[in-house]
Amino acid sequence: MMHAANSVAIVDRPAATPAVALKHISKTFGTNAALTDVTVDLRPGEVHALVGENGAGKSTLMKILAGYLPADTGELEVDGRAAPADRVLSGPRVGVGFVEQEGGLIRELTGAENLILAEGTGFLADRAAAGARIRELGNRFGGAVDPHVPVELLAVGQRQRLEILIMLARGADVLILDEPTAALGIEDAAILTEIIERFTADGGGVFYISHKLHEVMSIADRITVLRGGRVVGGHAADQVEVAQLAADMVGQRVAGDENRNGNGSDSAELIEVALGEERARTTASASHEVVGTLTGVCAPAPYVGESALHELDLVVRAGEVVGVAGVVGSGQSTLARVLAGLLRPSTGTAQLPDRVAYVPEHRHDDAVALELSVRDNVVLHSHRRREFCRGPWFRRDRMDQHVEEVLRRSHVRGATLTMPISGLSGGNQQKLVLGRELDECPTLVVAHNPFRGLDVRAIQEVRQAVLGACDQGAGVVMISPDLDELLQLAHRIVVLFAGRILGEVDVADGDLDQLGRLMGGVA
């Protein structure tokens, strides 16, 4: 590999040699076999997608490639030469840039400072030079971001672009993108596609993990399907149907128990969800009881590039799912924080119930404590419940029973009570957060990208849980950049534009043209 800064050109490698090859990789965590005898490779200039259900082993495989985790057995080749796979390297593998689901930049630092830190040149820190390198790469790859703004003030799409540019500045010629579009709007996703195209045209290779099968079909050259830690399918993207991929993922062709998910829905139904053909109940069951009201709310934006709210009015009723659509940055994050009671309006009033469930857009920043156990993360809000206390002491037995019940109801897989939550796959962390929040019998549910990182089975389960909360009398506000997700669950959709609600569409009418006009700012 070539590691000169600002270059992604591949050198001294015959065209047929893979950029990286993972051979017969196995990995267990305790008794849990995360990967069994997995063999995949990546050629220069190609996008190789990895798909599979939550917990299938995609991220673990990529962590082994990136040098974050050791394999138990198996071999690794980089540019045709053997590289160690069975020990943790002293740092990430040079030449492989891994953009994880939640991003890996230090939030309090700027992009330039993150680059300096990653290169270990802090003693000679030259912020201007580091910033110039990031800007130059941004111009070259089509994803310009200000390198001198603290990362925490950047919106999701900008953070991700910055992280990619920093990896390119460090000389990565293999990129691993884990669920890169899960929180992106159409514009940011288009910029990401442009970056990938220019990077691969330059000879770079991309491992691309996604649950969005249509997207995978359009961006990947090759697709490998993992199920239960094993490779169960390998396809050229132009020679496979989406339905085949979905069937591979959920195991339709496997006889017996694997055809069932233990929850009553069979693979055919899951495949429909994967194909985007399934529609949830869209007839409003809303009562007239109001559970949350915003009146003339103005509130400052938490990020650069995100709109403040301007005199926004919104009424949420029991039993309904209100979808919030709009170009990312139109005020969605601000609205979510106001509804969750985390941001006080500067003017106007927010009448909100006591019990608000909040599923935030940044899971690792705002929803879980990664160092704490699964048990502690589940009881974060509820540990003071009477039933869990005897005098000044906690009743561990009751607490554990409760945690087991939440995990079971929210279909979290691969969890033990005492493992750190970081040991759960991304999708299972998301299911845990949703399960914990809905367990509090909320009156209002505020869910920002609730399907982020979820596989088809989990999406189906979460939908049922959200509709169940509606049936119990909660009102739900669901914010998503993905119109299909909103159309599948919401009863009505309001469209945010520049911090205002520009209009509303009843999903039963299904006037997509009107939705499109509103999202473009035409009232």
Ligand SMILES: Nc1ncnc2c1ncn2[C@@H]1O[C@H](COP(=O)(O)OP(=O)(O)OP(=O)(O)O)[C@@H](O)[C@H]1O
């Ligand atoms: N550090 C760890 N400790 C214990 N178990 C782990 C650890 N990391 C991963 N696992 C387990 O390994 C399995 C594979 O997880 P992995 O994160 O690779 O799945 P994934 O395919 O990336 O899923 P997702 O789509 O949800 O991100 C899961 O059962 C997970 O619980």
